[in-house]
Amino acid sequence: MILNELTLVNFGIYKGEHTVELTPTSKKPIILFGAFNGSGKTTFLDALQLVLYGKTAKTSSRGKGPYEEYLKSLINRDVSPKNGAGLKLTFTTKQNGKKEIIEVSRNWFESSPSNIKEVCEITRDGIFDGTASERWHEFVEEFMPSEISELFFFDGEKIEGLADPLRSSAILRSGIYSLLGINSIESLAKSLTQIEKRKALEITKESGSISIDSEEASAKELNSRKELIGQEKAGIANQLDRLTIEIARTEDEMKISGADLLANRHALQENLEVLKERRKRLTNELLELASGMAPLLLLSKQIAEIRQGLSKASGHNLKSAKAFEDEISTFKQQITLLKELDKVSKDSVFQLFDRRLAQVLAEVSSFSTDIDEAQLPSIDELSGLKKSIESKLKEFEVIENEIDVLNKSLQAVPSEEKVADIVKNLTEKQKEKTKLELKTEVLADEIRSINTQLERITKEITNKLAQIADLETSQIVNQRVLNHAQKAKNTLSKFKDELISKHLISLSDEISKCFQLLHRKSKFGLRFEINKDDFNLLIVKPSGEVVPAKSLSAGERQLLAVAILWALAKSSGKTLPTVIDTPLGRLDGPHRQKLISNYFPKAGSQVLIFSTDEEITNEHYESLKGHIALEYTINYDESTESSVFSKGYFETART
Structure with a gap:
């Protein structure tokens, strides 16, 4: 079944006659409608339901009052009830392998002050069908059974009602019973x-x-x-x-x-006090380092030069050079007492002692001081001290930034x-x-x-x-x-149980596949199983652990509701149009993109999408553009006091 054209005559906010072409192409299934809130997109959806199902239509504004009163309320307020309103839908369907064009015309008007008369007329391939006109409520079940219409006609806000897997059991039971002929x-x-x-x-x-x-x-x-x-x-x-x-x-x-933020103010204040205490402790640690060896980091270059000078002086300083000189003098005295040595030998030994003493005294006078090398910090000690100070300063900076953020957050608390x-x-x-x-x-x-x-x-x-x-x-x-x-x-009871059990497995797999296609985390790995006793949906991790429905985020539960409807629609085996209002709800950016990329182009042979400018934005429109057959914008014209259709999706907003 493919919707070809819908005509609205004095219907709700649409004054006068308005005809909208709806036929998609084989590679472009999407018919995109852009509309601001209050401009008439919900009225358009109600028109599709009403023209098909009449009294049993599931429309947004239908109350508990009589059907005739509801029809009267749908006549444009600027039009006399005697002139009435009307809807006409043309669609193509296949009967016994043969294409057939069906036109459903539904008109109503006030025949007396207390009576609204409705006329439903059906033509098939251009020929009036009296039997179908009288019994259309039975004939329509052949094309789109009312019991499964909610699988194909739904809006994003109502998805909130199905987003709880426990509450989704009702739609699963209804869908399975309808699709399997239970x-x-x-x-x-x-x-x-x-x-x-x-x-x-x-x-x-x-x-x-x-x-x-x-x-x-x-x-x-x-x-x-x-x-x-x-x-x-x-x-x-x-x-x-x-x-x-x-x-x-x-x-x-x-x-x-x-x-x-008000509820978190106490926690924010507690965190702020903890950070201030950490900052105080860190400040004391830095002060302690500053009172120790830390100032020597400023003299790292000079300390290195002193160590280099000490190494050139063979490790001697002034005191050790004096001791060396005294030691040599003692050796000379002892050598003088040796009678066996002649004068030449003694002079040679003394010359060796004098040259070495002169060398040490020269080195000491050039490079050495009275510094004890053991008292100088090593390069490794200075390097470790520097890293420790840098680490504490970095931690101090992080704490300062966190304190600044918390102060701003507290200031933002109203x-x-x-x-x-x-x-x-x-x-x-x-x-x-x-x-x-x-x-x-x-x-x-x-x-x-x-x-x-x-x-x-x-x-x-x-x-x-x-x-x-x-x-x-x-x-x-x-x-x-x-x-x-x-x-x-x-x-029949055994057949019903076996039929349900068999198809629940395939439907569970289909729901899991659809959910994976919609979820932004491709490796999320959740599996869904339908309980055959109560039709509740179980959420199963790859490990086999069953997790509670509340573990899913609000956006994930909304995606699950879409996956359920998508899986049921795919399992129906019927070629039916999918009509979606306010499709993106409160989904975040990545999940929206998944819905746009993986669901809308594949939801069916014909997909009617009704969106505000804040849902399908310019970026999303570009992603969908290759799949869009027709696009319209619904605007309320104050001069005519009527909503009107124009071609293009929020054209001015994109240009």
Whole structure:
């Protein structure tokens, strides 16, 4: 099914007649709409739903009032209700391998002050089809079953409501039951049960010993109560979706105002005190170094020269040279006393002593001082001292920077009075959400209790029907019908369980693949498994560990909701248009890019995207450009008091 063209006539904010071409090409599936808030994109989406489904359409503005009142509210306010409004959708579909062009025209007007008349007309390949016009609500199920329409028509904000894997079990169950035809199986099983009841009643009229009337009455009462609770639960779910969006917006407002920093002020102050204490300790350590050998670093060059001079003086200083001179004098005296040595020998020895003494005295006079070499710091000691001081100074600089950052953060913390209203608003909304969640849990428990009671009653009815089936009566035909009905029901039940189990595995794999394509971390490695008992989605690490849903970030949960819808749509095997409103929500930059690169171009053969200028920006537009077949901007024209379509996506914003 491919949407070709939609015409709106005096519909909501669209005054007059507006026709929009929607046909994609084989390599360019995207039809891109740009619209500021309030300019009419949600109205356009409602038009698509309404023209297809009429009374059963899932539109944004439909209340609990009568359908006729809703239709009247959709007539443009500047147009007389007697002139009314209308929608016309043309789409192409395949029937038995043959292409067919279908045009759905839905018009309504005020026929009397208290009555709105609606006319639905269908043409197939240009020929009016009266039967399809009268029974379009049945025919449309052939092209796009209403039960799975939410897999293809969704908006980014409603994704928030599906972003909790626990709450996603409802859409998974609905999607699986619709796609696999489980609803038809259950419908057939119910029909068989009705046959069983009818035949059993015929038998009991004769037997009179066994009755299922009380069980039937109890089951009817429980089902009525369950339906009321379900409606209440659905209403709370809508409130929770709205609150989730409002809380997200309030949190954004808190960030802008700085109110979110208020809660961290005490921690910031504690961190500041710790850093100041570290700075004080480091300052003392530096002062201690400065009072020791640190000043000698300024004389490193001179100390090196002194050491060099000492090495040239053979290690002598003035004191050692004097001692050396005294020692030589003593040797001379002792040699003089030796009678065996002649005068020539004595003079030669004395000359050697005098030359060596003169050499030492010359070296000492040129290079040496009275410095003890052991008292001079070594090069290694000075180098180690320098590195230690540099390390402490670097640490001191880091601490100073951190203190500066904390001081700025504390200065940015607003006063409690300034943000009191925002904090109060958020607190109230969070309390309201908690109450609604608790109420939802209570209602869910009540539904589970009713289901338990219904299961018990169903078993009692089944047992009684089995007893009745065993009665030997004259109605052999009825007996055979009962027996065959029970066997057929058992067969259908086994078939349903095996069918679900088989497809849950492939669908779980498809959800995992879609999530990996959307996640910015390509090696994230999470796997998703659908529990066949309650359809809850389990999140499994590569190690096999099951992790709680809350471990995913808000953006990751939103991507998971998209992955679920994408996987269900791919598994449907149907060629249907995908219509997405406000697609990027609160996703961060990398996740947005993944959605744009990996999802939008592959979401289907036709993808209608409705975005504000802050979602699909110039950069994102360039990434999508090669996949866009048509692009429009919806603007509100104050001169005509109507929203209008113009070609190009925010053309002025890009140029």
